[in-house]
Amino acid sequence: MLQCCTICGRTISDRELHETLENHIIDAIGQEHPEWMESDGACARCVEHYRRILARRREPPIRRSTPWWRRLFPWL
Numbered sequence: 813m814l815q816c817c818t819i820c821g822r823t824i825s826d827r828e829l830h831e832t833l834e835n836h837i838i839d840a841i842g843q844e845h846p847e848w849m850e851s852d853g854a855c856a857r858c859v860e861h862y863r864r865i866l867a868r869r870r871e872p873p874i875r876r877s878t879p880w881w882r883r884l885f886p887w888l
């Protein structure tokens with residue numbers, strides 16, 4: 813049976829549909845797709861996409877302090 817991924821609109825097979833999702837992924841999808849429900853499931857591609865976003869978010873931000881003069885003289 814073919815189903816449609818509510819998130820990306822792709823037609824997918826049952827096997828591709830993830831029904832067990834981690835809570836943080838459910839939250840992330842819900843933030844961008846309020847109409848989406850957990851019971852709709854998500855395709856492997858979407859799950860992978862959100863997993864990557866969340867992994868990136870968890871990484872500490874790169875702190876690169878810019879010296880004040882760099883903003884005034886960026887060519888230096």
Ligand SMILES: [Zn+2]
Nearest residue numbers: 817820855858
């Ligand atoms: Zn999808």
